[in-house]
Amino acid sequence: MHAFDFSPLYRSTVGFDRLFNLLDSTLRDDDASVSYPPYNIEVTGEDQYRVTLAVAGFSRDELTIEQRQNTLVVAGKRANAQEQKQFLHRGIAARSFERRIGLADHVKVAGASLENGLLHIDLLREIPEAAKPRRIEIGAGKAQTRVVDVTPGKAA
16 A cells, blocks of 8 residues: 655645544555445435445444544444354354444434344534625725625525
């Protein structure tokens, strides 16, 4: 794997530390640790997403979902071995896991469901009014400013 030097970006930008740290940690992760359990991330609508993890063999009680700031943490902790089984082939993984997925600002967990061995986590991006774009009108003479809402669909 290639090593990338982000120091030129640190010198010429302000406030992007989280992005560069995310890129750096993603490049450092090895494939073995991020391959289990398999998962999908899909866009289900404008500002709506769904993360689906294949968690065959896990019950609702053995799974936890947490949102820690801008990180979605999904963990599966297997209950103690109920009985000793003898396998000729074991293709269904039964190990505990913790999967972390970075979330953009203003993305929140809207709900979760478990069906047919798939854990679905629905995400929604809700941008607050204060963060939406706005147009600043330039006045004549003294510093007079007037803020105009430029949200699509609203009359100015």
